[in-house]
Amino acid sequence: MRIATWNINSVRLRLNLVRRFLRKYQPDLLCLQETKTEDHLFPVKALAKAGYPHQAIHGQKSYNGVAIISRIPFTQRRIRYWCGLDDCRHISVELDNGAEIHDLYVPSGGDEPDPDINSKFAHKLQLLGEVTDWFASRGNEDLRAVLVGDLNIAPLENDVWSHKQLLKVVSHTPVETDRLNRLRDSLDWTDAVRHFVPADEKIYSWWSYRAQDWAKSDRGRRLDHVWVTPALKNSLRAFYIPKETRGWKQPSDHVPVVVDLEF
């Protein structure tokens, strides 16, 4: 089973890039974030025609939005709401084998890493806390679950181009990485990419649009993640971060993260 996650930054604008990725990497499931479209405008038919007829979508106009498209069927589709908002940041499906796939889009958090003066940062921390409590509340060592998405935090020193220079930049501040570690502890999740890549090796999934030459400056961050519960840890087989998608015409600023599981 191959699972992919991609913050697409408008699924309608980048439909052709999605199709190109699907053709080239053949994931069984693709979890999208920042689809930025209402459900009735989601490209249901085009993606079904591309081989992904099973779709769970939860979007709104302009902002956020998540979707799971699949070539294998799923039995359940659920949405969770965080911070009392219906702002389209979560959707999950359950596969025939009982595994849950959770697609999550964590708020970016604005510019100032202080919840007292920046409500976006407060929202980010609160949402992480609620997600942590929810997963912890359903803890069960047999739970087979995969959590993917744009978590908007680069937790390790080598998840950013300069640990020292980003310590006070939202996405890599200690308060955020602490909260993400607490979320990881909620179900003893395994970070699938770091399962394969040693902690001293730099690896990213996002490069700013603002760099003149994203590849040359290579000032990236690893904001997109695939985590698995202990019951699936031994099923991890491989990962791919198809960096070339960042160089495609009119790209997303995020690239996909792809994980192969044998189950």
Place this chain on the structure above:
DNA sequence: ATGCCGTATGATATACGA
């Protein structure tokens, strides 16, 4: 680290991303 780049929208400026 700051960028001044990219998305969306009853839009020609503004909010948001990170």
